[in-house]
Amino acid sequence: MSLLNADTIFALATPPGMSAIAVIRISGDKALQVPQLFDVEAEAVRTAKRVFLKEKNGTIIDDVMVLGFAAPASATGEDVLEIHCHGSVAVIDDILSVLAKTEGFRAAEPGEFTRRALDNGKMDITAAEGLADLIEAETAMQRRQASAQMTGQLSRPVGFWREEIARLLAHLEAIIDFADEELPEALRQEIAADTAKLCAELETALDDQRFGEIIRNGLSVVLAGPVNAGKSTLMNLLAGRQAAIVSDIEGTTRDVIEVRLTLSGVPVRLADTAGLRETADSIEAEGVSRAQTEINTADLVLLVIDGSQPGWGAIADKMRQDFHPPCLIIASKSDKGQVAADNLDSNAYLSVDLTTTKTALKIEKALHSYLAPLNQASQTPIITRARHRDAFAAALASLQHSQTLSWEGDIAVIAEDYRRAASALGRITGHIDVEDLLDHIFSRFCIGK
Numbered sequence: 348m349s350l351l352n353a354d355t356i357f358a359l360a361t362p363p364g365m366s367a368i369a370v371i372r373i374s375g376d377k378a379l380q381v382p383q384l385f386d387v388e389a390e391a392v393r394t395a396k397r398v399f400l401k402e403k404n405g406t407i408i409d410d411v412m413v414l415g416f417a418a419p420a421s422a423t424g425e426d427v428l429e430i431h432c433h434g435s436v437a438v439i440d441d442i443l444s445v446l447a448k449t450e451g452f453r454a455a456e457p458g459e460f461t462r463r464a465l466d467n468g469k470m471d472i473t474a475a476e477g478l479a480d481l482i483e484a485e486t487a488m489q490r491r492q493a494s495a496q497m498t499g500q501l502s503r504p505v506g507f508w509r510e511e512i513a514r515l516l517a518h519l520e521a522i523i524d525f526a527d528e529e530l531p532e533a534l535r536q537e538i539a540a541d542t543a544k545l546c547a548e549l550e551t552a553l554d555d556q557r558f559g560e561i562i563r564n565g566l567s568v569v570l571a572g573p574v575n576a577g578k579s580t581l582m583n584l585l586a587g588r589q590a591a592i593v594s595d596i597e598g599t600t601r602d603v604i605e606v607r608l609t610l611s612g613v614p615v616r617l618a619d620t621a622g623l624r625e626t627a628d629s630i631e632a633e634g635v636s637r638a639q640t641e642i643n644t645a646d647l648v649l650l651v652i653d654g655s656q657p658g659w660g661a662i663a664d665k666m667r668q669d670f671h672p673p674c675l676i677i678a679s680k681s682d683k684g685q686v687a688a689d690n691l692d693s694n695a696y697l698s699v700d701l702t703t704t705k706t707a708l709k710i711e712k713a714l715h716s717y718l719a720p721l722n723q724a725s726q727t728p729i730i731t732r733a734r735h736r737d738a739f740a741a742a743l744a745s746l747q748h749s750q751t752l753s754w755e756g757d758i759a760v761i762a763e764d765y766r767r768a769a770s771a772l773g774r775i776t777g778h779i780d781v782e783d784l785l786d787h788i789f790s791r792f793c794i795g796k
Contacts, residue, residue: 660688
């Protein structure tokens, strides 16, 4: 046990402030001795007990429930005690004060309870990440994905693939050890076939349209287009409030304005941007530059253009060709008369009236085709973070490289490719090289978790 883990840690595990019940969590070698600090002799292992916590002078602090778990059968793998007290600020402060003044006890760091669970083999890194995502989940879809990752949606296939690579690597090592022996053709074919199957499975996992990351982080949708096309008006309609200033003056929007929505069960980050045009105004030019940055990193662009102006279709067609993300053209101001766009198919754009709230429903319906694939619980993606994707890609690249080498002259290099593939997958679940990663993950946890 490290010197850091030698301490018994404690924290308020429920939000601070007045409430009916608050939970104080304690973990470490001295956790089950805590009742004695409050003049309570009864143990509370695997049993909820009602007791009165007292100060040294005998004054009652609170009427509480205590619940203990002996190591290793606890969430952290250590002795754990929970005090369920009344959610009074004074009560909580008094209990925490007693613990803080006791030798061997200290306040927990963010995520330290979960970190100890990881260190004691109660979960792997993917489960810890899933727990962090569950705590931050804002939609049912995010909750489902986080829960799936907590229960092995990612770790199970990763573990299986690592075992397969280890099995194949064992064959290769045996071949290297007995280099003078003739390699059975059947074994060579078996290794090649199994490697090709692994590559196909990794390619399938990577070919997921980034759905996992989109569900976790939200779909990034950018409103772009010429000045005075109605982008800010459309944002206000979708947001259901006056999030952006609307004016007939060109160049009103000069910075990126963001709102967060939930459309079809998917969290959406909607960004309104400056009108795209050449300008001598340095401030507006900076706004146009920021708009281009938003467009380049978006998942979807809503290209808003005044559909009542002649030639709008050609302008929209030219602009969307410069966009890397998928683009949905919104022909605005249909209430002023829609000008036909002969160069655009009718399915390529959506004609809307920005003076009616029904437009928001129309836009949401159009977006459904982009959002619907995400809303399939039976196809929960296994990749939810960029680090997962990078590790999968590295493993795939190593396995694919091994297939280009000669068995006769490069068998040692092939074996090294397999080791690199296994190492890349191992970084996902935390088997190797993860200290910096762990510090980053657990720093985002709340105190008491």
